[in-house]
Amino acid sequence: MKGPTYSSVNRDVLAPLFTPNAAYMGAITAALAAMAWGGYCWALQLVNGLGVAGYRPPVFWGVYITTFVFWVGIGHAGTLISAVLFLTRSRWRTGIYRAAEAMTIFAVMTAALFPAIHVGRAWYAYWLFPYPNQRQLWVNFKSPLMWDVFAVSTYFTVSTVFFFIGLVPDMAAVRDSTRGYTQKLYSVMCLGWRGTDRQWRHYMAAYGFFAALATPLVLSVHSVVSWDFAMAQTPGWHSTIFPPYFVAGAIFSGCAMVITLMLPLTKIFKLEDYIHVWHFEHLAKLCLFTGGILTYAYGTEYFIAWYSDNMYEWGTFVDRVVGNYWWVFATMVFCNCLSPLPWYFKKVRTSYLWLFVISILINVGMWFERYNIIASSLSHSFDPAGWVYYVPTYIEWGIMLGSFGWFFTWFLLFVKIMPSVAIAEVKEMMRPPLKSDEEVAAK
């Protein structure tokens, strides 16, 4: 018999769990080291105050907000793949959605650190939420920053529950192939799932609803993040195209991150039977599509700035190209608009090497896009007397590096603890064994 069978799916997907090898230990050590460095930098900032960051009036948003937006954006591809492609019944979703969903959760967890880091006095971060207090003070619901608190926390909660629901039947499969304490642990994690007709019936109904509820979140969360900027009067930010522009960018960067993460995962854990080059090709096409929207949005931004005949707006946009941040702009255009173009050739988008290289370029480009929006607008605002050159300090770079360490630590733990390919859904896609087939074959 050709191709995977039901039992080979269980065997192959469960094989990478638990026992780490040297390469894995090396990777997680590197991630922990990066996280430790980030933690050290943050500790320095907590002790000495926000002065250690490169902020100088009027630039009070910098690397932290850039990195916040970057990580929230990364998350979007996971939800797109798990929810939107579920509703559209895309077959290529099956192999990759579990790891993409995990990526979403860890990316949002990483993003959620940054508002706390950015406000300086992180221990007052709970002031973001409305709670009854003695000052009888409530948060300002007319502020987009407040919407963001609700959008990101809803997004995190819904994605996590959705991820957990998807995992339940597969946790049961892990339980059934382990023994002792491990089995007891997974028995608890799968809530005693047995795959009975009653369980599957309500499960499938609930899963469909979760997908339907998560779908608008893909569009709404980054729209709300974009309003953090677009609702302000700052030149370069105050634009109605921001929501679609940000959503397209988020999916673009997220799909690139899925490629970056899944390629090594597939190769190292020998999951080629379930995650083919076909899956990566689809991701690359999605990147081309959203990258096209992004390039168009960049162009539209310039057109609007010129056509509006508003000198502040146009001044900021010209400054982005020729001013202090010209190299940020150039990196952004090269990585986001030009570097994915070779993927139009099938040969390039089916080559593991080029998929990997270009996906990393896109990740870099998307970080610089947010940096371009934030730093250049604030440092070149209305009043020429307030024009400054904001340069991040090593503390800010260190915390950003630490965020990658934090993200990769979670992801590496995930691949050893949870099945990174959805076992039940892969089986659902296969032709079930039928007696009638065997009888026909025997004749």
Added chain:
Amino acid sequence: MSVFVPVEAAATVAPIKAVYKHLDCLVTGIDGLKKAGFRDIHVMTPFPRHEVEELIYEGEPSPVRWFTLMGGLFGATMAFTMTALMSANWPMIMPGGKPLVSIPPFIVITFEGTILWASMFTFAALLLLCRLPARGLPKEVEDPRFSNDHFGIVVERVGAHNAAQIKSILAHSGAIEVTGGGDTAAHGAHHG
């Protein structure tokens, strides 16, 4: 076909369990049990199959949807009420003549509340309706093969007089293994 059985004879035996390798045989088995009037069954599959659900529930949709709807309505009401009351409770005078309770910005939080609570209610419905964490299931459903590459049927609350008939239906449908139902019923198929 139905035979009157005196109450004292309706003693139950251990649940009957059948294990299948083929999906079409499983469907035949469920259908056979259904036609003979045995509905107290659990069907285990490693992944969802619509033909199983269709056969057992005959297209009746899961009530999960009502929970989702209730959650959505609750979330929308709660989120809008919360933003409106909190704004009214701290009447900050905003320049530009913006009303204290202004609909457009509050829609954002109302929308998030709708999604959040609809999801939470759906999750609660899942736990409630699937009876998770699992309880009250017969011991026979616990078979590691059912999360791997086999399907299974467990018939519960089997009367001693029915055991033979059930085992016969299951065996004839193509099960690779039929167990339980008490030892006496092992050759029951011949009497049936």
